[in-house]
Amino acid sequence: MKNFPYLFLLAFLTALVPAMAQTNETGTFHGAQPTKERYHAVYQLNTGDTSVIRHALANIQNSLNDPRLKGKLDIELVVYSGAFVTYQKGKAYFEKELQNLQKQGVILAMCENTMKMRKLSRDEMYPFISYVPTANGELIIRQQEGWAIIRP
Template sequence: MKKLVVYLCFLCLLGGHAAIGQQKKKFKAIYQLNSDDDKVIRGTLRNIKNALEDPRLQNKIVIELVAHSGGVTVYRKDQPYEELLKALQEKGVILVECENTLREKNIKKEELFPFISYTPSGNGELIIKQQEGWSYIHP
């Protein structure tokens, strides 16, 4: 009887750990956008939306969009992407712009949407995130 109780306790612990492990499982993906082409920008934003809506990933994924080079276009106030970006941000997407690009292209932060974040280097951000285990996606 004592062995049975110990065995049942052991099974309960295993089941609990498995459930906890499943609850804690988070996927992380970083998308790179370095093109000013409208089709590429819209395709990238659609890919992110599709990942967020994948039933296997819902409420289990963290996504960052890092823009650099021509990709800065997506964050410019004079471009038509504000609604799409805000919808993604409301779903938890982290929107990041490369400060090197701003310097190289002589773009002021005031020209970009106020709700984005910045990184010193887009490439550096990609390298760091990949080292941390993030999936790298370049549509």
């Protein structure tokens, strides 16, 4: 009981600091503000679940539409494992969405290691995608370069 005033003060400050961090001078939080000239993000996709794939493509488009990042964002979509269907002709039918993202500057990268393991050829993939030796290697390099790694 002797330490009660100190404990009360500590509890009060612990509750106050996060609340203060979420507001600006007007008292409302408006999200992080862009302070850099360029931002970089890699979206990694490793499942053939079409709902997850659609969600990932929508997330990429949402990032491109964010007014804080407009004209400042580099994005790469790295596909591996079961997500190969994202880039496979005639399978999941993502061609138009992918072409639209690519027109906006998104790098569409397919893992060659996945292709070898699943005995897939480049002829089975959309002709407009790019290739990386391994998805994991690409993610490691990009992370070391400072790119945000996003897994939808």
